[in-house]
Amino acid sequence: MKLTQNIIYFLAALFLHILLLYLFVSSMFSVYFFTLLGASYLLHRYYKYFSYKFFFSLSFLVISLINLDVCDECVFEIYLYFDAVDKRIFINSEVMYVLSALHLIVLINLKKFENFWAIIDKNLFRI
Secondary structure: HHHHHHHHHHHHOOOOOHHHHHHHOOOOHHHHHHHHHHHHHHHHHOHHHHOHHHHHHHHHHHHHHHHHHHHHHHHHHHHOOOOOOHHHOOHHHEEEEHHHHHHHHHHHHHHHHHHHHHHHHHHOOOO
């Protein structure tokens, strides 16, 4: 059960990371920062499923797959299938790695903002 929750947490964090990358590349910077704040809040809410060892081992696996260009071929095949080759969003590799590092730093430091999340819970959601 714990392994399943860790995998779901990792997949949710990966999906939010990809969403944030696409928002940044699409030049929607204000939406990007609001989504980063919302994603940080959601990940903090379910932080009990976070395991550093498991998360970084899966992150290493994903980064290895991205660097082997296996992912690019699969994504290109999906774009071909949906006839969306001309709508493909390009992201520079340096920008992608910097944003990935930023998102990992935010994820690692979620517990340090405990007072901030308590204020958001109290004032916005009346919990």
